[in-house]
Amino acid sequence: MNAPEPTDLLGEIYAQWIVEMTRYPDMSIELLRIIFDDWQRATAEPANVTYENTTVGDVPGIMAAPVDHDPDRILVLMHGGGFALGSAISHRKLAGHVASACRARAFVVDFSLAPEHPYPVARDEGLAVFNALVSAGHRPQDITLVGDSAGANLAISMTLRLLADGATPPGSVITMSPWLNMENNGATLESNDATDFLIAREGLQANIDRYLIAGASPTDPFVNPLYADLAGFPPLYICAGAVESLLDDAVQLHALAEKAGVDVTFVVSDDMQHVYPFLAGNHPQADAEIAAIGDWYRAKSTLHVSA
DSSP: OOOOOOOSHHHHHHHHHHHHHHHOTTOOHHHHHHHHGGGGGGSOOOTTEEEEEEEETTEEEEEEEETTOEEEEEEEEEOOSTTTSOOHHHHHHHHHHHHHHHTEEEEEEOOOOTTTSOTTHHHHHHHHHHHHHHHTTOOGGGEEEEEETHHHHHHHHHHHHHHHTTOOOOSEEEEESOOOOTTOOOTHHHHTTTTOSSOOHHHHHHHHHHHTTTOOOTTOTTTOGGGSOOTTOOOEEEEEETTOTTHHHHHHHHHHHHHTTOOEEEEEETTOOTTGGGGTTTOHHHHHHHHHHHHHHHHHHGGGTTO
């Protein structure tokens, strides 16, 4: 059976990447990083958002600030890219759309990448940002961690680390197409292989090997949150595309959260690819999803007003 043709810009971009990576299988990690910064091409420029290259807690990134943002509330966005690719640049416009929907600033963390900086460097740099915001006067409950794909793994791991250390966790966590299973054996890796234009088991394993090069176990709960106890976890939002190969990770995370009594919302969008909110401004389902994230975020934020 032939694979379906892409029906949106994100699918087209993913299909183009796969063609080039197949044509040049020995492509360097440096060149892959340049290619993956093209992720932003799927996203329209958000209106009324300013950007600043800055540092928080000595960690570089880009601060996206909608004109109508609440200065007390901030999102910390951990970008996707398999822990080895992606950047604040690739995710700048996505952050602007999410920040606008939430009416909060968003700091896109330009964390150090694997394999040069394997686990737990990226997670700990994200925590340095979180702790610096708290030290600057932000209440933890007014900080929300956001992550897509591998960045969702980092956002969840950061929260688990804070809980394990007895620290106050963020007010909420938002995940888009989370990649959590470092054993690389999720059910939809097979069942959705023909419909996912980006994710393949071999590519995931290459990124796992880069991320865990220092010897961390793929079943360590801070590496693979599907082995974690989510008791005490803050409100959690999960969205994923119905045709993507990592859908099983989102399904399992939802079940794990429900088992632990977490306030969790789970959305699966028909016919959508991996991290489909990247289509913000260019596709109605992406726009609807980002609007839903904003509604959810503001509803959860009101719970902390008098806390």
